[in-house]
Each structure stands twice: as C-alpha cells, then as structure tokens.
Amino acid sequence: MINKENINKKNEKKISFFNYFKKKLIKTSKNIGKEIINLFKKKKFIDEKLFNNLKEKLIISDVGIHTANKIINLTKKYAKLNKLENSSQLYEYLKIEMLKILLPVEVPLVINNKKKPFIILIIGVNGVGKTTTIGKLAYYFYKKKKSVLLASGDTFRAGAHEQLNVWSKKSNSFFVYNKKKKDSSAIIFDAISQAKKKQIDILIADTSGRLHNNFFLMEELKKIVRVIKKNNNMVLDEIMLVLDANIGQNSINQLKIFHENIGVTGIIISKIDGTAKGGVIFSLANEFNIPIRYLGSGEKITDLYTFNAKDFINAIFTNY
Numbered sequence: 001m002i003n004k005e006n007i008n009k010k011n012e013k014k015i016s017f018f019n020y021f022k023k024k025l026i027k028t029s030k031n032i033g034k035e036i037i038n039l040f041k042k043k044k045f046i047d048e049k050l051f052n053n054l055k056e057k058l059i060i061s062d063v064g065i066h067t068a069n070k071i072i073n074l075t076k077k078y079a080k081l082n083k084l085e086n087s088s089q090l091y092e093y094l095k096i097e098m099l100k101i102l103l104p105v106e107v108p109l110v111i112n113n114k115k116k117p118f119i120i121l122i123i124g125v126n127g128v129g130k131t132t133t134i135g136k137l138a139y140y141f142y143k144k145k146k147s148v149l150l151a152s153g154d155t156f157r158a159g160a161h162e163q164l165n166v167w168s169k170k171s172n173s174f175f176v177y178n179k180k181k182k183d184s185s186a187i188i189f190d191a192i193s194q195a196k197k198k199q200i201d202i203l204i205a206d207t208s209g210r211l212h213n214n215f216f217l218m219e220e221l222k223k224i225v226r227v228i229k230k231n232n233n234m235v236l237d238e239i240m241l242v243l244d245a246n247i248g249q250n251s252i253n254q255l256k257i258f259h260e261n262i263g264v265t266g267i268i269i270s271k272i273d274g275t276a277k278g279g280v281i282f283s284l285a286n287e288f289n290i291p292i293r294y295l296g297s298g299e300k301i302t303d304l305y306t307f308n309a310k311d312f313i314n315a316i317f318t319n320y
Contacts, residue, residue: 021311025312040090099313121236151190242268
C-alpha cells in the first residue's frame with residue numbers, strides 16, 4: 001500500500017543549529033558548561049587540584065572516563081609546555097581540545113542519486129525514538145526536494161506500522177507495508193522493488209529493536225542487510241543507528257553491540273533536549289569515530305538538525 005499527502009508549509013522557521021540548540025542543550029549545558037565555567041572561576045591558578053576537579057566534572061557529565069583522561073592529559077601537557085599559570089588560558093584550550101574530539105565525526109550524510117534509491121537502514125532499540133526520527137528524517141529530505149519512501153520493517157512492535165504511516169503522511173513520503181508478510185526482509189525487499197520502479201530518491205527502512213532478544217534481533221538485521229544488498233547491486237548506502245541521549249554511557253554499549261554485528265555507518269542522537277547527559281557525544285566520538293549525522297529533539301517534524309561540532313561546543317559553553 002502506498003500513501004502520499006501534501007504538507008502545509010506555512011509558519012515554518014529557518015533557525016541555525018547554534019541558535020536552536022543553545023536552547024535545546026540547556027540541561028547538558030548546565031551539567032558541562034556551567035560546572036566547568038564555575039570551576040575555572042573558583043580556581044584562578046593551575047594546579048593538580050584543578051585537573052582532578054575538572055576530570056570529576058567531565059566524568060559526572062557523561063563524557064566518560066577514557067575520554068576524560070584523554071582531555072586531562074592533553075590539557076596538562078599544553079599547560080606544561082606553555083608554562084601556563086592562569087586558569088583562564090587553560091579554559092580556552094580545553095574548549096579547543098573538546099572540539100577536536102568532535103570534528104572528525106562531523107560528517108554530513110551525502111545522498112548519491114546516481115543510482116536510485118539511496119537506501120538508509122534505521123536501527124536501534126525500542127524506545128529511542130526510531131519511528132519519530134524516521135519521520136523527521138523523511139521530512140528533512142523532502143524539504144531538499146527528494147522523493148522518499150518509508151518501509152515499515154518493524155514487525156515486532158504493536159502499532160509500529162500505523163505510527164510510521166502517520167509520519168509518512170506528515171512528511172509527504174510514500175509508505176510501504178504488507179500486513180500479510182511478517183518477515184521484515186520481505187517487506188523491505190518489496191519496498192526496494194517499488195522504489196526502483198517509481199525512481200524514488202531515498203528509501204528509509206525501519207527495523208525492530210528488541211535488544212533483550214539480542215541474538216534474534218541481530219540475526220534478523222543481518223538477514224535484512226543481505227536482502228537489501230542482493231536486491232540493490234550489493235549496495236546498502238547507510239546503516240544509521242538511533243541513540244537516546246537520555247541513557248548516557250549506556251549508549252556506548254548499544255553502539256558497540258550494533259557496530260560489531262551489523263556495521264554502523266552513521267549515528268542520530270535523539271531526545272537531546274531532555275537530558276543532562278549530552279556529554280556522552282564526546283565518548284561516542286572518541287571511542288568509535290563513527291559520523292554523527294544528526295541531532296534530534298522534541299516531537300515536531302522539523303526538530304532534526306545536521307550535527308555541527310563547533311556550534312555544539314558553543315551552545316554548551318555560551319549559556320553562561
């Protein structure tokens with residue numbers, strides 16, 4: 001079944017990533033930016049206690065112990081080489097080092113439409129906001145004048161098809177689901193065939209996310225990957241993992257499991273506005289070096305932005 005519905009474009013506002021996330025990152029900003037700024041205000045001079053307190057602030061803000069150690073070691077080395085005494089000088093360098101961690105994963109998704117469709121497989125555990133994120137992503141591409149087809153490959157969660165169909169209408173996308181087929185790979189196979197026939201630019205495929213049945217979920221995803229490649233000249237353009245910012249360091253384990261089994265090529269971090277644990281982005285970047293494609297917040301269809309490392313750092317540190 002394929003549905004298509006026009007979008008009401010009125011009252012849309014174009015807001016920069018920085019201005020938007022300066023407001024959305026207030027909780028993370030309080031947990032990282034405010035705490036670090038206050039620390040440097042209290043400690044005017046550089047000593048071992050400053051570094052110990054800084055490390056503690058970073059770990060508490062979900063930057064993670066390995067990444068925190070890296071940042072501390074680099075700042076110590078810089079302070080020693082440059083014979084710094086004033087903590088304000090070190091504060092500016094700290095922001096530079098934190099930016100350096102994020103810059104390698106600031107890799108926007110490039111849609112290559114020399115062949116159609118460009119296939120994006122969306123993976124992630126239940127509850128991370130996968131379906132909502134797919135709707136936002138579809139609308140994001142629609143605004144870039146790309147035709148989009150959504151394949152409802154989550155055959156496990158009750159109501160998943162109905163929810164995705166609603167988002168397809170909101171995002172002016174095509175929608176594919178066959179209630180007679182219970183196999184996700186079969187539904188996605190049909191979606192690829194229809195996308196080719198209609199010369200659709202982008203196909204976004206939803207999947208199940210029952211991580212408590214880890215083995216069976218991974219085997220299902222592996223099968224989907226094989227089916228897509230078989231029906232698309234051995235090409236799967238993007239395997240995108242959705243992570244919930246609220247779970248902090250637990251997202252490290254989720255990424256590790258999915259990446260080892262499936263091979264993640266891009267990350268979307270959802271619900272970034274509702275958490276003080278946004279510091280986990282530094283751990284994700286430092287430990288995996290997988291592109292962070294987008295950040296999502298809220299329930300509005302426009303609440304999805306391409307990740308920008310410099311703006312992210314500025315948004316954290318300029319609220320205070």
